[in-house]
Amino acid sequence: MNNFEFCNPVKVVFGKETISRLPFLIPEGSRVLMLYGGGSIKKNGIYEQVTAALKAYTLLEFSGIEANPHYETCMQAVELVKKEKVDFLLAVGGGSVIDATKFIASAVYFEGDPWDILAKGAPIKKVMPLGAVLTLAATGSEMNERAVISRVSLQKKLNFSSPLVFPRFAVMDPEVTYSLPAHQVANGVVDSFIHVIEQYLTYPVNAQVQDLFAESLMKVIVSEGLKVLDNPRDYDIRANLMWAATNALNGWIGQGVPQDWSSHRIGYALTAQFGLDHAETLVVILPGVMRYLQKEKQEKILRMGAVVFGITEGSVQERLEKSIEATEGFFRNMGLKTRLSEYGIKESDLDKLVEPITQMGWKLGEHANIDARVAREILSLRL
Ligand code: NZQ
Ligand code: ZN
Numbered sequence: 001m002n003n004f005e006f007c008n009p010v011k012v013v014f015g016k017e018t019i020s021r022l023p024f025l026i027p028e029g030s031r032v033l034m035l036y037g038g039g040s041i042k043k044n045g046i047y048e049q050v051t052a053a054l055k056a057y058t059l060l061e062f063s064g065i066e067a068n069p070h071y072e073t074c075m076q077a078v079e080l081v082k083k084e085k086v087d088f089l090l091a092v093g094g095g096s097v098i099d100a101t102k103f104i105a106s107a108v109y110f111e112g113d114p115w116d117i118l119a120k121g122a123p124i125k126k127v128m129p130l131g132a133v134l135t136l137a138a139t140g141s142e143m144n145e146r147a148v149i150s151r152v153s154l155q156k157k158l159n160f161s162s163p164l165v166f167p168r169f170a171v172m173d174p175e176v177t178y179s180l181p182a183h184q185v186a187n188g189v190v191d192s193f194i195h196v197i198e199q200y201l202t203y204p205v206n207a208q209v210q211d212l213f214a215e216s217l218m219k220v221i222v223s224e225g226l227k228v229l230d231n232p233r234d235y236d237i238r239a240n241l242m243w244a245a246t247n248a249l250n251g252w253i254g255q256g257v258p259q260d261w262s263s264h265r266i267g268y269a270l271t272a273q274f275g276l277d278h279a280e281t282l283v284v285i286l287p288g289v290m291r292y293l294q295k296e297k298q299e300k301i302l303r304m305g306a307v308v309f310g311i312t313e314g315s316v317q318e319r320l321e322k323s324i325e326a327t328e329g330f331f332r333n334m335g336l337k338t339r340l341s342e343y344g345i346k347e348s349d350l351d352k353l354v355e356p357i358t359q360m361g362w363k364l365g366e367h368a369n370i371d372a373r374v375a376r377e378i379l380s381l382r383l
Contacts, residue, residue, distance in 0.1 A: 001207040001256040008251050010143040011169040014243065016235075018173045019046070019133060022053040022090075025169045026131060030088040031058045033081060035101050037065045037093045044179035046135060050092055060084055065093065068271055068278065069100035071115065071151040077104045078114070081128065089130040091167070094184075095139030095278075098132045099147035102165040105130045118149055118158040124165070132167040135176050137242035138188030138279070140195060140249025142170035150272055156356065157268040172246070174238035182229055186334040187279035189225035192245035193218060193330070194282045198261050199254040201290070201300045202366035207257045211303075214253045218308045220244045222330060229335070262364035263289050266375050269353045274345060283331040283338050288378040289370075290324045296367065340382050350379050 013021050026032060032054060041047040051059065062077045080086070081104065091101035107114035109126040116122035132142045141147065145166045150157040177185075200214040224240045231237055247253070266289075267281030276284075290301060298320065305311035305323025309330075314322065328338050337343065345353075354372040357364070364370035370378070 001205055001210075002258070004255040006251060006255050007163070008143065008166070010166050010250070012143065012172060012246070013169060014172045015239075016173060016175055018171050019049040019176075020053050021171060022050065022131075022133075023056065025171070026054070026057065026088055026090070029057075031060070031084065031086050032088045032090050033060045033062055033077070033084070033086040034090045034092055035062045035065060035077065035097055035104070036091075037063070037067070037097050039063065040179065041092055041135065044176065046092060046133070046176050050090070050133060054090075060086060065097045065100045067094075067096045068148075068150045068157065069096045069103070071103075071118070071149050072153070074100050074103050074107065074149065075114070078107045081108050087128065089128055090133065091130060092133040092135065094134070094136030095141040095148075098134070098139070098141040098167070099149065101130050101132070102141070102147040103149050103160070104128075105165060106160075106162065115151065117160050118151075119156075121160065124160075124162045127162070127164045130165070130167050131169045131171070133171045133176075134242070136180060136184060136188055137174075137177055137238075137245040138191045140192070140246055142167060142172065143246050143250035146249075148268070148278075155272045157272040158360075170246070172242055174235060174242045177238050177242065178233050180232075182232075182335065185228055185232070186225075186336055187277050188245060189221060189228065189241065189334055190283050190331055190336060191279040192241075192248040193221045193225070194263060194279075194286055195245075195248040196221070196253065197286065197304075198264060199257060199259050201297050201304060202258040202260050203296065204299055205257055210253050210255065210257050213247075215304070215307045217244050217248055217253065218304065221248070222308060225330075225334060258366040260289070260364070260366045262370045262375070262378075265362055265364050266354070266357070266370075266378065269356050270345075272356075273349075273353060274343060276343060280336060280343075283328075283336045284340055284343075284382050285378065287324055287328045287338065288381040290327065291381055292374070292378045293365065294320050294324070338382075340379065345383075347380065347383060350376050353379060
């Protein structure tokens, strides 16, 4: 196991009717800005629950945060925060709203051009406190220190991380996810599954706690994920999926192990240039990463195939192939497309898709050997 230092300070408040706990989580007398997306919270009762819980506070609102949140929209919120002297940010939504709130919390006090936080990894020295009411189980953003923001005018999607942007708390009521459209549920299931994969499917370092924890999460996500579309109002399924998604990316399973975030990073351009949902990008790319790097990842692919998909018969090559097919099969069973051509993306689009990798100088993968050329090869396996 590799060395690590780890601290996750997020207080989790999990379960039915937990939104009513907000007054115990936000400092008394705060001027709270509630941030949310395109309005789903007004249709499913979440808005009423939050405003009722916070009636003793000065509560302002900022709505319209897009899926794959826009830098431009975040900067409008920054203006409002300054003008209204807000002192606490409450994100009510999925990963997009929480990520946007993390960026807004950082941009408010940033000296210089806030775009540098994303484009240059400029250090963040001070942020406004933030909390999250989670409405979609997927990203783990409610309990981590990362965010991903898109700048529409530049067709760029970039991430940043800072220990200062951990939410103060995450309120997680699985019942609020009942209203999600099936496609978003599927997105959440596969996104969380692939978060585990990106921290697991590298090479073994005898990190037994992390490996077994990761395998448990994958088993739960696959078994409950396959049930949830037919049982959207089953509390136990929702609760298990929600807690699994949080644990998939709250830092625990990634400590002391090599990681490979190549599917995520290569996927940013598919969202920025072709508008695919975050999870849609991942299910297209991951089988290509597995196939192209199967020798390097062999031990872990075989182990995952056996534990998660029960693949134990056949030669090494046969088991590798079956494990990659089972992974893609799971994504298709969740109702997702797994090929670029299904989105109308062609060979002639690949050069532009890998341009950001060159521009940012990324060397991806656990061996830092995935550059733009290799990424292009991986994508060409997925046409
Ligand atoms: O905007 P509204 O109207 O609220 O609708 C949203 C949105 O259209 C809807 N929704 C959310 N909760 C709902 C609901 N609809 C009905 N009932 C509910 N309870 O779902 C749609 C998608 O929401 P979004 O927040 O975009 O989804 P998700 O949580 O998948 O977040 C995706 C974003 O997170 C980033 C992605 O890149 C993408 O921008 N990620 C963030 C990470 C992190 N911070 O650690 C890691 C991830 O890998 C990911 O990159
Ligand atoms: Zn993701």
